[in-house]
Amino acid sequence: MEIVRHILLVIHLLGFAALFGGLLVQLKASDKVANGLMRDGSGTAFVAGLLLVGVLEMGDGPVDHVKIGVKLVIGLVILGLVMSQLRKPKISDALYWAIFALSIVNVCVAVFWSSAHVAS
Template identity: 60%
Template sequence: MDTLRLILLFLHVLGFAALIGGLIAQSSEPVKRVNAAMRDGAGTAFVAGLALVGVLEAGDGDVNHAKVGVKLAIGLVILVLVMANLRKERIPQGLWIGLLALSVLNVAVAVFWSPTHA
């Protein structure tokens, strides 16, 4: 079970790397659009995150449901925005900034909202 958890965590991180990388790759472009890296990264991060919570719930460890809820909400907003704008020729600069901010926020929640160890 621990191996499956690590594989899902790895896929979750790769998904966010692809999403943020797809966003940053367009930073100097005048026209922003949803690219394949953003689409695949958002989907991978979301599905792997759901599966990861399932594996954690099935195990004997504690799950921080508040953190999971916040990450789920942010991830769902990202996924919906990416998929809703997938076929558009361009997305507004504000949406691009919003997607980047939400993606970084979701990673920050994962990193900084963790139990402290003495």
């Protein structure tokens, strides 16, 4: 089961990489859009994250449900924002930066929340 966990973690990280790639390619563009990379990346990260939690629940170790809940809500908001804007010719700068900030917050929750619990 450990190999499945590692594979899902890699897929989850690749999803976030695609989301960030879709955001970064538009950094200097005057008209920003919700593009396919953002859609596929946020969807992949979300689904892989759900599957990863399922695998973790089947294991013997503790699962931090509060952290997972926070990441789930942030990921769902990102996915919802991206999906709701797909057919629009452009998105506002405020919405672009909101998606960007939420993506960074989600990564920070994953990294720093884990580190804080491991150290204690």
